Amino acid sequence: DGGITQSPKYLFRKEGQNVTLSCEQNLNHDAMYWYRQDPGQGLRLIYYSQIVNDFQKGDIAEGYSVSREKKESFPLTVTSAQKNPTAFYLCASSMGVAGGRETQYFGPGTRLLVL
Amino acid sequence: KNEVEQSPQNLTAQEGEFITINCSYSVGISALHWLQQHPGGGIVSLFMLSSGKKKHGRLIATINIQEKHSSLHITASHPRDSAVYICAVRERGGSQGNLIFGKGTKLSVKP
Numbered sequence: 574d575g576g577i578t579q580s581p582k583y584l585f586r587k588e589g590q591n592v593t594l595s596c597e598q599n600l601n602h603d604a605m606y607w608y609r610q611d612p613g614q615g616l617r618l619i620y621y622s623q624i625v626n627d628f629q630k631g632d633i634a635e636g637y638s639v640s641r642e643k644k645e646s647f648p649l650t651v652t653s654a655q656k657n658p659t660a661f662y663l664c665a666s667s668m669g670v671a672g673g674r675e676t677q678y679f680g681p682g683t684r685l686l687v688l
Numbered sequence: 689k690n691e692v693e694q695s696p697q698n699l700t701a702q703e704g705e706f707i708t709i710n711c712s713y714s715v716g717i718s719a720l721h722w723l724q725q726h727p728g729g730g731i732v733s734l735f736m737l738s739s740g741k742k743k744h745g746r747l748i749a750t751i752n753i754q755e756k757h758s759s760l761h762i763t764a765s766h767p768r769d770s771a772v773y774i775c776a777v778r779e780r781g782g783s784q785g786n787l788i789f790g791k792g793t794k795l796s797v798k799p
Contacts, residue, residue: 606785617789618787623785631786663731665731671718675719675736676721677787679730
């Protein structure tokens with residue numbers, strides 16, 4: 574089955590700790606995205622990548638880092654610099670970023686809680 | 689900055705009713721998306737529109753570019769339609785890959 578997976582489903586972070594959220598897709602999509610969702614707010618873009626070895630900052634990139642070494646994988650690291658990391662994190666992918674290729678397919682999400 | 693406003697914020701309907709959810713935006717766009725978020729958090733893309741109207745099953749999405757407005761209609765609503773419906777737009781000339789999302793409309797359909 575083709576799809577996009579995220580792990581873990583729940584993640585707990587201690588103060589000052591970096592944590593990495595996994596996102597994998599087997600849809601052969603070029604573009605991948607990371608979003609953050611907070612209660613009562615719309616999704617906000619953290620980072621996106623249009624192609625392997627390239628990525629761009631979104632609206633709220635501070636305190637986060639990503640890599641895109643493989644087409645299938647786009648891990649997100651929440652660093653200790655992110656002071657308010659508690660949120661629901663969603664990964665998505667699409668064939669491209671414009672035109673008929675931009676429909677996004679979402680993973681099930683990871684809930685990050687700070688201890 | 690483009691603002692995406694959805695109305696209503698919350699909507700309760702009886703099974704079988706016709707549902708309309710509205711989305712307004714403030715600047716020119718190249719595409720508008722409707723998405724559905726299930727109670728567990730998973731999100732599914734329903735439609736991508738740049739003009740006119742699209743239909744899939746009981747769902748219909750329309751867009752009026754001149755009025756900067758889109759509607760999502762659900763005919764013969766069913767409890768399984770209960771979800772948060774999200775509108776998102778891509779600004780014309782905006783950053784590739786960057787959608788602007790509304791806060792969503794929470795729909796509850798009672799049996």
